[in-house]
Amino acid sequence: MTLFNLFGKRTFAHGIHPEEYKATTKEKATRRLPFAPEIIVPLAQSIGKPAKSIVFKGQQITRGEIIAEADGFMSVPIHAPVTGQVKSIDIVMTAKGEKAPAITITTSLSSGQLILESDIQQDYLRLSRTELIQAVKNTGIVGLGGAAFPTHVKMSIPDDRKIHTVLVNGCECEPFLTTDHRVMLEKIEQLLGIRIAMKCVDAPKAIIGIEDNKLDVLSAIKPHLPDDGSISIEAIETKYPQGAEKMLAYSLLGIEIPSGGLPSEVGLAIFNVATLAEIGALLPAGRGLIERIITITGDTVEKSGNYLIPIGTPIRYLLEYAGVSGQEIELILGGPMMGLPIQSLDVPVTKGTGGLLVLDKHATKQGDVLPCIKCSQCLQACPILLNPAELGQLAAKRLYDIMEEDFHLNDCFECGACSYVCPSNIPLVQYFRIAKTLNRERHLQDG
Ligand code: SF4
Ligand code: SF4
Structure with missing residues (x-):
């Protein structure tokens, strides 16, 4: 049984209503950022096993070619985000404040940056489920909503489980972030990726779940949905954390994912909408994931917006381009609720980075920690x-x-x-x- 709010919108119990701060960027169409002169590509970009570098220092590489191979089932390959020359394969600082291996590339700024053409144009309808899941793995895709879980692993449902519904997570409930919002407005044809996911997990239907602060998405997508009703779109209450898997499953279908359990145990497979949109573009073209959209925003950003950025672009370059004023800033990769505060400007954007939030340190300063007053x-x-x-x-x-x-x-x-x-x-x-x-x-x- 699902819960409903005062306005009849489906929802879940508890949660909070933080200020959204999305108005500055949600209306802004995605723009491509110029290529940075240097790109840093960490080999660990998912919660799975890091990829293995297959390039050497000094090697010329072309945008789109594989530069690191998957190392086992829980790993994904990495493709060159830019055409250029391998400057080093070395240990660098990551967003988590840890050191890890990465391939640094000097971008060939005069090359035009055309993507290496693949001769594997794939008709997903003709591939078996196993072949299709392998094709998803070959794209190097991981969950773009922040979790960075390898998508092909999520799609590999054990034989004893039957998936009845794919849930497509378009909630984007974190304040400030609007990348999924823009993807749903700008890449409707790429939502073919939903069909691919349905085939991979053998599900007969899919529901796109959005928060009711994105009703423009509802009217944009509805005319493109298939007549057979196999894919639908539903608006649910705007409430944090509506985009968490457990909350989404409950709000849309009244299904509870058990404590410590997986969605597949209750017949669900849940994917972020931007992840499926990327699969819808990459897989038929036989290409790998080399760039993504991120929201750059915050009090001190002059050119807030949604930007298409090569994976590996250093944060320092993003700040320069977006025009950040003030010295006393706090940087968060992702949203303010679950994002990762970063200390170094040299860390790069990775596959799981959905946003760069630049906040005034004085405005975000927390008060002193006081004793619990048992307010509940x-x-x-x-x-x-x-x-x-x-x-x-x-x-x-x-x-x-x-x-x-x-x-x-x-x-x-x-x-x-x-x-x-x-x-x-x-x-x-x-x-x-x-x-x-x-x-x-x-x-x-x-x-
Ligand atoms: S952080 Fe953990 S304990 Fe706190 S509200 Fe979220 S789920 Fe509950
Ligand atoms: S003061 Fe205590 S009861 Fe109130 S919110 Fe904080 S931890 Fe919870």
Whole structure:
């Protein structure tokens, strides 16, 4: 049974309504950013295994050719985002503040940057499911909504599970971000990728779920949907975190994904809309993922907008181009709720980067952390009905094992809604991230 809000829109229980801050960029059509003189391509761009470099220092490479091969099932290949020369294959700083191997390319700015033509024009209808999933893997695609999970792995449904519905996640519930919004308006023909996903997981129907702050998408897409009703589009309440898989499944269909379980256990396969749009373009052309759209926005950005950017473009270049004023800025890759604060301007855009948020440090300064006043606002916010206040108290006492065993810490997907509402400025979600990391390390030590 689904829940409905006051206006009859489907929704889920709890959650929050943060200020959207989307008006500055949602009306702006996507523009291509000029190529940066240097591109840094990390070999680890998904939560799977890093790819293996197959190029050497000094090698000339052409935009679109494979420069790193997948290393096993949980890995995807990487294609050259630009034509140029391999400057180095070295250890660089990543957005997570860790060091990792990357291929640095000096861009050939005079080359015209045409993409290497593939002779594998693929008619997806003629491929078997196995061949199709392999073709998806060959594109190097991972979840573009931020999770960066290899898409072909998600599509490899175990034989004992039957998928009845593909859910296409077009909610984009994080404030500030509007890339999925633009993709749905500008790349309607590429939503062929939905058909490809349906075939890969053998599902008879698909539902595109959008928040009701994107009704222009509803009217743009509806005329293009097939007459047989196999693909539909539904607006659900604009509420954070509506785009989380559990919330989307519940709001659209009233289906609960069990604690610790996968969507396929309840007959669902869930994909981000931009991921499927890319597959719809790349797979028939036999091409790899070399660029993506990201939202660049924030208080101090002169040219806020949605930009098509080669993967590997350094953040420093984006800031220069978009015109960022002020010295005291805070940079976040992704949205303000679940994004990653970054310290170095030399880290590059990767496949999972959906946004670059530039905020004035003074405006974002949090107040002092105060004691919990037991107001229960965090309990009202948590979309999976955890008790963040109690978890926070346990974290303060370093009782991480009790958090996991008795208070379902691992169900927390770090949406940050509890921290957002806390009047005492308790950084609950940061506590939970630390607790999970320490628990993982403890389990590894225990064998
Ligand atoms: S961060 Fe975790 S505990 Fe806090 S609201 Fe989100 S899911 Fe609940
Ligand atoms: S919102 Fe903050 S102050 Fe209120 S109960 Fe939760 S942790 Fe305590």
